[in-house]
Amino acid sequence: MINEKTYYLFNAGRLSRKDNTLKFTAIDQDGVEGSIRYIPIESVSDLFCFGALDANASLFNFLGKQQIAVHFFDFYEHYTGSFLPKEYLLAGKMQxxxxxxxxxxxxxxxxxxxxxxGASANIxxxxxxxxxxxxxxQSIIESIEKFSGQIKSVVEIDELMGIEGNIRQKxxxxxxxxxxxxxMGGRSKQPPSNEINSLISFGNMMCYSLCLGQxxxxxxxxxxxFLHEPGFRRFSLALDLSEIFKPILVDRVIFKVLNKREIQAKDFDFQGNKVLLKDASRKIFVRAFEERLNETIRHRSLNRNVSYKHLVKLECYKLTKHILGMEEYKPFKIWW
Known part of the structure; x- marks a missing residue:
């Protein structure tokens, strides 16, 4: 059995179907075709597109039948949307x-x-x-512990969001x-004003897309x-779940690539008041993010090794059981 994995398309190009294979043809700024890459459809779990993608309805029909999602990002590294196949598992009772x-x-x-x-525990x-x-x-740890102690007494979503904001700020x-x-000098999002903020924004979007896919x-x-208001973004449940996993999937990768100098100051593009990752450094971060997702830990309940990516899927299943009244939801917290 072939293991499905995420494919990242950094270059602009044309994606088409060739029998049961995806054909990606790179296209440069002058419209000249370059290298061709063939991707066996059975090896694909989803696609992340960072460059302009030329594709037709026939291709998306094919992807839909194969249950393959496609996530899109613009030139400024903003998540712009996803193509999701028909919700083949949606059930009336769950809705x-x-x-x-x-x-x-x-x-x-x-x-x-x-x-x-869960987010505060992982932080x-x-x-x-x-x-x-x-x-x-130590002083930051003590402040966050104090804020975390207030969570159980909260009765309003706005209060909870306030606590979450205080925890994040510290x-x-x-x-x-x-x-x-x-x-870092504080969090800035639109646009990210420095290198660390640029990595946080990019990494958080990667985590959001991962949660959406699961x-x-x-x-x-x-x-x-439940935490974020529906309609703030279209797929707001992915925002909820990503809160738990951003500290262990995004932040730990940021600390790694910067402290090990895998990404340096020269790897960022400064455009006025915004700072973006250059193409090469974006690939470095994505590679490190994928390596993190593929790391495995010994799961205490399942008594077997599972990847960080699979932990996100397990979190979705736990939430499903809670909503259906089968089992109380307990958020994932690092125990090692």
Whole structure:
């Protein structure tokens, strides 16, 4: 059996079907065709497109039948949308129960609180890791522990979002202490104002797309969320789930590529008030992100090795069971 994996298309080009194979033809700025790459369809789980993609309806019909999602990013590294095949697993009972859990203030706050509980636990794990390696992070750890202790008493989503904001603000203060040779100076998103913010924005979009892809393989509707308001973004449930995984999938990769100097100051493109990754450094980050996803840990409940990517899928299944009243949802927290 061929293992499915994510393919990243960095160059502009044309994607077409050739029998049961995907054919990608690179096209330069002058419209001249370049190298051709063939991708066996059975090896593809999803596609990430960072360059202009020329494709027709026939190609997307083919991708839809093969249950392959395509995620698109623009020139400025912004996530712009996804092609998702027909929701082949959506079920009426799940749709009803998911909606009930959103409408019920009590049920919604339970799930939303779990997302922040998991996120804060994984943030603290990161901080304690670097504290044990000589970084002076104790005051930040204590502040986040204090904010985390308020989660269980919250009864309003706005209050919960306020706590999440306070935790993130303190957490981002640690980046200047953890990362060598770069200064973050606070979080800036649109546009990212420096190198660290550029990596955070890009990495968070990667994590969001990953979560969206895993939600697709469950019965849940990705547009019905609990922490973030539905409609803030179309697939807001992916935003909810990504809160848990950003510290361990995105932030740890950022610390690695910068502190090991795999990405340096020369690898960024400064355009006025915005800072973007150059093509080569984007590929370096994506490679490091994929390596992180493919790392395995010994799962305590399953008693077998699972990858970080599979942990995201398991999180979706746990949330599904909670919504259907089968098992209480407990967010993923690093235990090692």
């Amino acid at each position: 009803i129960e998911q909606t009930r859990h959103y409408i019920s203030k009590g049920k919604r706050i339970v799930i939303a609180s779990k997302f922040i509980e 603290l794990k990161n901080l304690r890791y670097y504290q044990s390696r000589g970084k002076d992070l 957490y981002y203060e640690s980046f200047d202490l953890i990362i060598n040779d770069f200064s 939600i697709y393989h469950t019965q849940m509707n990705p547009t019905i969320s």
